[in-house]
Amino acid sequence: MSEYHDVLEELNKHTSLHDKVITAHKSIREIFPFIVRIAITIYDPDTNILKTYLHSSGDDNPLNHYQASLDDAPSLKAILDKGLPRIVNNLLTFEEGENEHTKRIGRQGYAASYTLPMFNNGAFFGFIFFNSDKTDVFTDSVLRQIDVYAHLISLAVINELTSIHTLTAAVKTTSRITHLRDPETGSHLDRMSRYSRLIATILADEYNLDDVYIEHIFMFSPLHDIGKISIPDNILLKPGKLTDKERTIMKTHAVKGREMIDDLLKNFGLENIEYIDMLRNIAELHHEAINGSGYPSGIKGNAIPIEARIVAVADVFDALTSARPYKEAWSNEKAINTLKSLAGKTLDQDCVNALLQNMDQIEIIQQQFVENSYG
Ligand code: C2E
Ligand code: SIN
Ligand code: SIN
Ligand code: FE
Ligand code: FE
Numbered sequence: 119m120s121e122y123h124d125v126l127e128e129l130n131k132h133t134s135l136h137d138k139v140i141t142a143h144k145s146i147r148e149i150f151p152f153i154v155r156i157a158i159t160i161y162d163p164d165t166n167i168l169k170t171y172l173h174s175s176g177d178d179n180p181l182n183h184y185q186a187s188l189d190d191a192p193s194l195k196a197i198l199d200k201g202l203p204r205i206v207n208n209l210l211t212f213e214e215g216e217n218e219h220t221k222r223i224g225r226q227g228y229a230a231s232y233t234l235p236m237f238n239n240g241a242f243f244g245f246i247f248f249n250s251d252k253t254d255v256f257t258d259s260v261l262r263q264i265d266v267y268a269h270l271i272s273l274a275v276i277n278e279l280t281s282i283h284t285l286t287a288a289v290k291t292t293s294r295i296t297h298l299r300d301p302e303t304g305s306h307l308d309r310m311s312r313y314s315r316l317i318a319t320i321l322a323d324e325y326n327l328d329d330v331y332i333e334h335i336f337m338f339s340p341l342h343d344i345g346k347i348s349i350p351d352n353i354l355l356k357p358g359k360l361t362d363k364e365r366t367i368m369k370t371h372a373v374k375g376r377e378m379i380d381d382l383l384k385n386f387g388l389e390n391i392e393y394i395d396m397l398r399n400i401a402e403l404h405h406e407a408i409n410g411s412g413y414p415s416g417i418k419g420n421a422i423p424i425e426a427r428i429v430a431v432a433d434v435f436d437a438l439t440s441a442r443p444y445k446e447a448w449s450n451e452k453a454i455n456t457l458k459s460l461a462g463k464t465l466d467q468d469c470v471n472a473l474l475q476n477m478d479q480i481e482i483i484q485q486q487f488v489e490n491s492y493g
Contacts, residue, residue, distance in 0.1 A: 134392045135172065135274055135275065135278045135330070135392055136172050136330060136392070138271070138274045139156055139158065139172060139173075139174050139271060139274075140174050142156065142174075142267050142270065142271055143155075143156045143174035145267075146248075146264070146267055149263065150255070150260060150263075150264070152250045152251055152252040152255050153248050153249070153250055153264075154175065154228070154249055154250065154251045155173055155174060155175040155228065155247070155248075155249040156173065156174045156246065156247065156248055156249075156271070157170065157171075157172070157173035157174070157175075157246070157247040157249070158170075158171045158172050158173070158236075158244060158245070158246050158247070158271070158275060159171055159244050159245045159247070160243065160244040160275075160279075160333065161188065161242060161243055161244050161245075163241075165187075165486075166187050166188050166189065167185050167186070167187055167188070168185065168186050168187075168188055168191065168194070168244070168245070169185045169329065169333065170185075170329050171244065171275075171329055171330060171333060172328070172329060172330050173247075193206075194233070194245065197233060197234075197235055197245070198235055198242060201235070203232065203233060203234040203235070203261075204231075204232070204233040205231075205232055205233075205256045205261070206230060206231050206232075206233075207230045207253055207254045207255070207256055208229065208230060208253045208254070209228050209229055209230055209231055209249075209253075228249040228250060228251065229250055229251055229252050229253045230249075230250040230252065230253050230254065230255055230256060231247055231248065231249045231250065232247070232248040232250075232256050232261065232264060233245055233246070233247050233248075234246050234265075234268050234272075236272040236275060236276075238276050238279075238280075243275075243276075243279065244275065246268050246271055246272060246275075248264055248268070278391065278392065281388050281390075281391045282337055282391060284386055284388065285382065285383070285386065285388050285391070286337070286340075286341075288382050288386055305487045305488065305489050306436055306437075306440055307339075307340035308340075308486075308487040309436050309483055309484065309487045310339060310340070310342075310429070310432040310433050310435075310436045311336050311337075311339040311340045311432075312336070312483045312487070313431075313432035313435060313436065313473060313480060313483065314335050314336065314339040314428050314429050314432040315332055315333075315335060315336040315339075316472070316473070316476060316479055316480070316483070317428045317431060317432060317469050317472040317473055318331065318332045318335045318336075318425075318428055319332055320472035320475070320476060321424070321428070321468060321469070321472055324468070325424055325468075327424070330392065330393065331393060331396070334392070334393040334396055334397075335396065335400075335425055335428060335429070338393075338396055338397040338400050338425075339400060339428075339429050339432065341375075341379070341397060341400065341401060342375070342400050342401060342404045342429050342433060343371060343375065343404075343433075344375045344378055344379065344401055345370070345371035345372060345373070345374035345375025345376070345377075345378060345401060346371045346375075347374075347378070348370070348371065348374040348378075349367065349368060349370075349371055350367075353367055353368055354368075355443050356443060356444060357443050357444060358444055359444060360444075369405070369413050369414065370414075372401070372402050372403070372404070372405055372413060372414045373402060373414050375401035375402060376398055376401045376402035378401070379397055379398055379401050380398065396423075396425045399423040399425050399426050400425050400426055400429050402414065402426075403415070403417070403422055403423060403426035404426050404429045404430050404433060405430065406422045406426060406430070407463070407464035407465075408422070408427075408462060408463060408464060408465065408466055408467075409463050409464065411463075411464060412464065422466075427465075427466035427469050428466075428469050430464075430465055430466070430469070431457070431465050431466065431469040431470055431472075431473055432473070434457070434460070434465065435453055435457060435473060435480075438452070438453040438456060438457075439453045439484070440489065441489070447489075450477070450480075450481070450484075454474060454477070457470050457473070457474065458470070458474070
């Protein structure tokens, strides 16, 4: 049991989830050298999509940034339906599989795999995969030992997801308590967070963004305007153009947002969430401009963190195509032309291109999250 004890200690430390999984993997390999990869996928119940979240092997992972609908992965769905782990002692047969998901797994070249569903309070939230480079290795006694690790890893994942959930709940409660009648509706946040994730996915290879980063931009981007809570209603909800004085007050939402995030993280003990600086950057820097004309700091180009540049494009595109108290919704065509003219000046060129070159997917998101009646 001593290996488990050491791993448990490691999993309790304030290291990143990714480091925890790598440590667990190292420890497993000492006993079972044939386990060459541990991977975790997370399930989004809203869209029925499974996403690769993180894995312990090197970068050359054919399933990186891979998403699949649970309905397109029948053998994974069967795990859930039966409520039992899946043991495939010869994966090589998957290469002749019928659907794309199956073939991709076959092409990875792993010889065998053991897959367990992860549950939190009875709710399914993802899978954990143990991949082997040898066939016929997953015997009962091996599985019993691996199960202990799987349990520890799933607790670490729950811990991470719960922290983020707590943070999101704290933010929602805060905005309700302050009676924010936010002109930015829930569906704005649904759309812009998915545009942000789409842009990050397109830029992933060039900017070296891993799946955890992509998932965090999705989770954190809805909090970009949290600082608007501090803006008085007569300015926030003004049906017309802001005066210079009002505009100056409005602009404080960026720094206010950063301060609120810092406060929340401190009060809820969430300062150790992985990638948490992304959230601070998104709240504070989503109105910075590439040419330095933005606020609050006027920083330029690459000095603006990529998460802030991504969220800026997603936010502006959705602000343009949505109705606001001060403007009508624009057509996609008009918004596209505006983005083109802003690219390289205020908005990041690569982020704008990523969005414009994937308008088919943007339109799907728009259809999926239509403006609701609270708007
Ligand atoms: P928002 O409504 O979420 O808009 C976010 C950003 O989208 C704006 O940041 C701006 O960059 C872009 N945007 C929105 N509408 C337009 C538009 O008609 N044309 C162009 N070219 N860009 C647009 P910005 O300007 O820093 O504004 C931040 C926030 O200040 C806005 O968030 C909104 O809440 C408020 N705001 C800005 N202008 C006005 C206004 O004239 N009247 C009122 N009531 N609020 C305004
Ligand atoms: C993975 O290995 O990342 C998931 C693929 C699968 O076994 O369905
Ligand atoms: C299948 O698609 O039938 C098997 C692949 C999987 O979902 O793991
Ligand atoms: Fe803003
Ligand atoms: Fe916004």
